Amino acid sequence: MTELPEMxxxxxxxxxxxxxxxALAATDRARFEAHLEECExxxxxxxxxxxxxxxxxxxxxxxxxxxxxxxxxxAFRDWRTRG
Amino acid sequence: xxxxxxxxxxxLERLRAGDEAAFTELVERYSGPxxxxxxxxxxxxxxxxxxxxxxxxxxxxxxDRFEGRSSLRTWLFQIAxxxxxxxxxxxxxxxxxxxxxxxxxxxxxxxxxxxxxxxxDHDRWPHHWATPPRRWEELPDRHVxxxxxxxxxxxxIEQLPPAQRTVITLRDIEGWESSEVCNTLEISxxxxxxxxxxxxxxxxxxxxxxxxQ
Numbered sequence: 592m593t594e595l596p597e598m599x600x601x602x603x604x605x606x607x608x609x610x611x612x613x614a615l616a617a618t619d620r621a622r623f624e625a626h627l628e629e630c631e632x633x634x635x636x637x638x639x640x641x642x643x644x645x646x647x648x649x650x651x652x653x654x655x656x657x658x659x660x661x662x663x664x665x666a667f668r669d670w671r672t673r674g
Numbered sequence: 675x676x677x678x679x680x681x682x683x684x685x686l687e688r689l690r691a692g693d694e695a696a697f698t699e700l701v702e703r704y705s706g707p708x709x710x711x712x713x714x715x716x717x718x719x720x721x722x723x724x725x726x727x728x729x730x731x732x733x734x735x736x737x738d739r740f741e742g743r744s745s746l747r748t749w750l751f752q753i754a755x756x757x758x759x760x761x762x763x764x765x766x767x768x769x770x771x772x773x774x775x776x777x778x779x780x781x782x783x784x785x786x787x788x789x790x791x792x793x794x795d796h797d798r799w800p801h802h803w804a805t806p807p808r809r810w811e812e813l814p815d816r817h818v819x820x821x822x823x824x825x826x827x828x829x830x831i832e833q834l835p836p837a838q839r840t841v842i843t844l845r846d847i848e849g850w851e852s853s854e855v856c857n858t859l860e861i862s863x864x865x866x867x868x869x870x871x872x873x874x875x876x877x878x879x880x881x882x883x884x885x886x887q
Contacts, residue, residue, distance in 0.1 A: 630802075
């Protein structure tokens with residue numbers, strides 16, 4: 592069995608999104624997982640990264656102002672009448 | 675995403691039949707992401723809102739001619755981008771997204787400050803953490819998911835360079851698949867991932883310094 596070169600912490604922090612998207616090559620994926628298993632600091636970092644993604648997921652979408660919505664609805668009603 | 679795509683189709687049919695609730699639902703669903711996208715081309719939130727309104731009017735006007743060869747979503751974003759470009763040119767600010775994306779993705783920007791790692795010449799642990807991150811759960815007096823934290827996340831995303839801001843918005847706030855983001859913004863998968871990773875890394879770093887205060 593040939594041993595893969597270790598993935599140091601500084602490399603790991605650059606490829607987390609690739610890892611999460613399943614875009615890492617198989618050998619890099621194996622290096623990523625092997626390093627993570629051994630390194631508590633990187634586990635903490637990856638956890639912060641996942642928390643960041645989860646927090647972004649809770650940011651509310653922007654919304655149109657009520658006036659803009661009203662104008663659109665009345666334009667819709669005009670359109671329907673004309674249609 | 676398949677579910678949403680399916681129900682887009684259903685909403686489109688109802689819209690063709692003149693169903694107001696279907697129109698309202700589409701406006702609710704897509705005005706947020708449309709505003710963020712349009713915001714890249716125009717100088718203010720107020721102008722962005724006008725462009726989004728024009729986009730919906732364009733949808734109504736073009737509905738008879740829309741044959742459904744592309745998805746509703748793609749069509750919608752194309753209308754918005756075209757109008758935003760016209761408007762942006764008039765307001766003297768026109769930026770092709772793909773070249774912005776190339777530019778931002780091409781910049782060399784480490785995810786974590788290099789001084790937090792041991793040097794290449796370290797005898798035992800080259801490129802390993804010198805100053806490792808602290809778990810956020812262990813920080814005293816901080817609720818990770820507080821209102822304040824959410825405001826900070828929103829502000830951090832606002833301050834990102836435009837291409838990064840757009841990609842993280844569509845992927846992480848709106849929950850789009852990477853292929854949908856690439857198709858809509860006409861960027862490569864690689865650039866998309868680089869931009870997303872930069873954006874997430876910057877927001878994480880910002881939260882880290884916020885939690886360290």
